[in-house]
Amino acid sequence: MKRRSFNFFRIWLIAIFSMVFFACSSNPSGDDVQQEDLTEENEEEENNNTDDLFLSGETTTDRLTDNEDRFYENKIPSTEVIANLNGNCSPQDSDLLSQQILDVSNSGGGIIRITAGTYCFTEVVLRSNIHLKIDTDVTIQPDLVGWPSGKNLRMFLVGEDFYVENVAITNSDEDNMDPSTWFKANIPEGDYGGVRFVEYGYVKNFKFSGMSLTDSYSKFSNIVLNLPSSENVDEISRQGVVKDIVMTGMHVGYGVVQMQSGKTVLYKNLDGEGGVTLRVETGAAATNQVNEISVDDVVGRDITSRNGDAAFNMSPHRVDQGRVDIERVVSINSTHAVQIAAGFIGNKPGLIENKGTFDSRSYIGDITVTGGEGAQVKGKDFKYFDCDDRRELILRCKNPDESSTPGHSIGAIRDNAAAAGGCTGPDNGCYEVVVGDIRKKNTDFEQEDFFIFPTNAIGGCPQVTVPSDGSCN
Known part of the structure; x- marks a missing residue:
């Protein structure tokens, strides 16, 4: 990967020189300049904000295409029925919906529409040729009645125990990008382990879209692509679209989507x-038993992070994975915009002795990052803060997820897989990806560099003693 080593002084020097140059080149009297031209100049000046810091990255014509038709084709019959549910979080609704899905699927498939109300679902099993259309005034929560203490739960299962094809969960006004048209979901605090809204296993041709979800810092990402119960790497999700989703209150260790396996x-x-x-x-033990690609042809567009850890993270975990192509990444007051992690073996026994990489044709570009306070900072990233800020972080009270600390944005890209950061060779889990343009909207970052490598860590800080009574600031 080509790296351009700019610092803020050089960037601002260029900006000041450019401003002086254009000022001297302008019409000194301005008498022959029309009012409409002045308006155009003002608009252009606003669009070229000199506070932005721009790093011109690599360009490549070897890209993965993002046309939706390549990933999902609607093959589900258009016959529609209304879901036969009780509502008001009735504990019978999970079984009622699962049975109706089975009946409609056995009859050739169709649309099941969920109308206004609050519904609690756990372990609802989707089947082939079923489209759940959910109205905007629907709220979905996990059914916790009688659920064993500490046990993990899934609200919807797709391809866990058998092959599923042609399946969709969307808002009723499908493909409408206005969040006011999306259905709602809520993950409350509760006496359970972790919760996933939907988990995909052995499924082909699937779609999920149009959801606004409020979490309570629960464990697990809410949309998960994993191996099915067979743990067969050949039985993975293929050809799918996941889009038009907003989630709040996410745990630092998880997020909106976690992809353990899947292609196209x-x-x-x-x-x-x-x-x-x-x-x-790809850290699930089942995906680490053989060095066979479980992730490939993954495309991301318009991926945004707010007050979190990062918008995008890639980490291969023991397996030499395929290609990803990510574009239009936005990060606002998060620790980083992008995290590129080297492969590593970890301490789980009985798995392959290979650190893992991603295909070098992978691409991440058009990254826009705004720094500030409010990021979820993990302890492993404290090393990038100066000694005074690090001491304050160590003594500060943690976020509600109890795994991160409220803190300050560090930089645009954290990369410990690249040679520029001292990583050498695929046997050490090192790999390069193509990185395109990066734009910083301000200078409110802990470090000035666009790329944060392990070599950016700040050493020599005195040890900080945490109060024995566990008190924090």
């Missing part, structure tokens, strides 16, 4: 507050 999947218009919005991280 498009992620589009995802917005997450907290955590990592799109995490392509």
Whole structure:
């Protein structure tokens, strides 16, 4: 990967020189300048904000295409029925919906529409040729009645125990990008382990879109692509679209989407507050038993992070994975915009002895990052703060997820997989990806560099003693 080592002084010097040059080149009297021309100049000046810091990245013509037709084709019959549910979080509704899905699927498939109300679902099983259309005035929550303490739960299962094809969960006004038309979901605090809104296993040709979800810093990402119960790497999600989603209150270790496996999947218009919005991280033990690609042809567009860890994270975990192509990444007051992690083996026994990489043709570009306070900072990133700020972070009270600390944005891209950061060779989990343009909207970052490598860590700070009574600031 080509790296351009700019510092703020050089960037501002260029900006000041440019401003002086254009000022001297302008019409000194301005008598022959029309009012409409002045308006155009003012608009152009606003569009070229000199506060922006721009790093021109690499360009490449070898890209993965993002046309939705390549990922999902609607093959579900248009016959529509209304879901036969009780509402008001009736504990019978999970079984009622699962049974109706089975009946409609056995009859050739169709649309099941969920109308206005509050519904609690757990372990609802989707089947082939079913489209759940959910009205905007619907709220969905997990059914916790009688659920064993500490046990993980899934609200919807797709392809867990058998093959599923042609399946969709969307808002009723499908493909409408206005969040006011999306259905609602809520993950409350509760005596359970982790919760996933939907988990995909052995499924082909699927779609999920049009949801606004409020979390309570629960464990697990809410949309998960994983191996099915067979743990067969050949039985994975293929050809899918996940788009038009906003989630708030996410745990730093999780986020909107976690992709353990899947091929030819498009992620589009995802917005997450907290955590990592799109995490392509293949750390599940079942995916690490053989060095066979479980992630490939992954495309992301318009991926946004707010007050979280990052918008996009890639981490191969023991397996030499395929290609990702991510564009239009936005990060606002998060720790980083993008995290590129080197492969590593970890301490789980009985798995392959290979650190893992991603295909070098992978691309991440058009990154816009705004720094500030409110990021979810993990302890492993404290090393990038100066000694005074680090001490304050160590003594500061944690966020509600109890795994991160409210803090300051560090930089645009954290990369420990590249040679520029001292990583050498695929045997050490090192790899390069193509990185395109990066724009910083301000200078409110802990470090001035666009790329944050392990070599950016600040050493020599004195040890900080945490109060024995566990008190914090």
